[in-house]
Amino acid sequence: MSAKVELQGEQPARYDGVAMLLHWVIALLIFFLIALGLYMDHASVSDPVALHQLHKSVGIITMLLIAVRIIWRLTHKAPPLPQGMSGIQRVMAGSVEGILYLFQILLPATGWLMVSAMAMPLVLFGLVAWPLIPLPQSVMDSGSLAEMMPGLHQWLGWIFAGFIALHVLAALYHRFIKKDHIVERMVPGHRSDR
Structure with missing residues (x-):
């Protein structure tokens, strides 16, 4: 049997190309959304409506890509964690992954709910x-949801940024301290079987 043929039920050594593409495109979009959100909150701009529309447009596109990514993740096996990882590290890795997925759903959902509660137009690009x-x-008449959602969306963004930082620190730890090649499973062009 060719080495390229994956047996049904066998875990792959690396994430596949679709998973990698979705991971890195979504990561770039999320970093852009966080940066744009911070810019909108702290800069005086001549046309804030255009920036908000851009933020909303990119947010909706990101939400759709996240839905595709979750479906792909549920239907395609992930590579196993290194055998040397302790039980607590495995629990932490799984927990942070789950939290990151949760926030990737919550943030666009709260943004969409916010503009809906404010009856703001949402026109993609x-x-x-x-x-x-x-x-x-x-x-809609009470206005309480419209008042609450901007603060909630912003706080969720800060918490999400903290978990992203934790994820990046864990990747750096595995890459430069543990040197267990866990990061290479999600990097195009690398082999994890060294």
């Missing part, structure tokens, strides 16, 4: 109208 989440008229 000025070209495609995106529907708002239908909310009960009583919720």
